[in-house]
Amino acid sequence: MSSRKVAVLGAGSWGIATANLLCRNGHDIILWEFDPAACDSLKTTRKLPSKLPGIDVEDRILITNSLEEALREAEFVSCVVPAQKLRATVKKIAELKLNIAPLYINLSKGIEVGSLRRMSEVIAEEIDASNRSGICTLSGPSHAEEVARGIPTVITAASEDNSVAEAVQTIFTTPVFRVYTSTDILGVELAGSLKNVIALAAGMLDGLGMGDNTQGALLTRGLVEIARVGVKMGADPLTFSGLSGVGDLVTTCLSRHSRNRFVGEQIGKGRKLKDVIAKMPMIAEGVATTESAFVLAGKLDVEIPITTEVYKVLFEEKSPRSAINDLMTREPKSEDF
Numbered sequence: 001m002s003s004r005k006v007a008v009l010g011a012g013s014w015g016i017a018t019a020n021l022l023c024r025n026g027h028d029i030i031l032w033e034f035d036p037a038a039c040d041s042l043k044t045t046r047k048l049p050s051k052l053p054g055i056d057v058e059d060r061i062l063i064t065n066s067l068e069e070a071l072r073e074a075e076f077v078s079c080v081v082p083a084q085k086l087r088a089t090v091k092k093i094a095e096l097k098l099n100i101a102p103l104y105i106n107l108s109k110g111i112e113v114g115s116l117r118r119m120s121e122v123i124a125e126e127i128d129a130s131n132r133s134g135i136c137t138l139s140g141p142s143h144a145e146e147v148a149r150g151i152p153t154v155i156t157a158a159s160e161d162n163s164v165a166e167a168v169q170t171i172f173t174t175p176v177f178r179v180y181t182s183t184d185i186l187g188v189e190l191a192g193s194l195k196n197v198i199a200l201a202a203g204m205l206d207g208l209g210m211g212d213n214t215q216g217a218l219l220t221r222g223l224v225e226i227a228r229v230g231v232k233m234g235a236d237p238l239t240f241s242g243l244s245g246v247g248d249l250v251t252t253c254l255s256r257h258s259r260n261r262f263v264g265e266q267i268g269k270g271r272k273l274k275d276v277i278a279k280m281p282m283i284a285e286g287v288a289t290t291e292s293a294f295v296l297a298g299k300l301d302v303e304i305p306i307t308t309e310v311y312k313v314l315f316e317e318k319s320p321r322s323a324i325n326d327l328m329t330r331e332p333k334s335e336d337f
Helices: 013-024 036-045 067-071 083-094 119-126 162-172 185-208 212-233 237-241 243-254 259-268 273-278 286-300 305-315 320-328
Strands: 005-009 028-032 062-064 076-079 103-106 134-139 153-158 177-182
Touching (some): 005 013, 005 067, 013 076, 076 162, 103 162, 134 162, 134 243, 153 185, 162 177, 177 185, 185 212, 212 237, 212 243, 212 286, 212 305, 237 243, 243 259, 259 286, 286 305, 305 320
């Protein structure tokens, strides 16, 4: 495999993990950090202990605060910025005069508040088609803490153009990082985003001291909700049985690495959302996505009772225990999907 030039935008835990992965796979990597002070620190120490302890940034990776420098010769642009910050970042990219039209790879999971756009849609809206060679989303059960340590991971590269997905598959695949392809980018992105809402609920159950029976029910019915929204929007139902669907859902809901599960657990224990978030070094994307999902489901006229209760807990100060009671005492019905 020939070496390719890749810009990784976002030097958080996932950005560093993927930058190291690509570097070890023989590619030329430049890592962009938007904050000048954080960039200088990362250049000096080659570490980010607050988000990815015990991991060094590979020596061959260039680190920059200049977006123009990062993108100057990039054939691939990996967007690893927070979902709600992606539009601002790609707007800046659109203002640059690039020599080539790179392939954009989205690694963020979320639905934009207000516009209700998926991340690939945000990129498409801001980067003119003549200035990009494709858009792909990489999603699946892939905690940065494990990818950074070479723990075997399997995910999906999704694009409407299968050749674009295959190009991303080629540069990312290693003996410990296996990539499948999909043309259902709609389903892959929705699954990756909406599972964070269910992970918040899973954490709340843990915080309340609930058991395995409850968690099993939550994951099963949570997946039903995710699939309902996706199918209503035109996604392939089988996508939700795949890596970006049930695979990522189970991992995020049960893992000690999951930021969204952690936030939910703290709320289940009685803490306030704003207090939990204020002390976190990383962003729990599921909080904003809960708001978007609630609005989106209303527009689609899709029933999502678990997500609705999570929304009420986060934004209307409903107690998690009351939310569980209301879910459990809903009118009896058949097990529909």
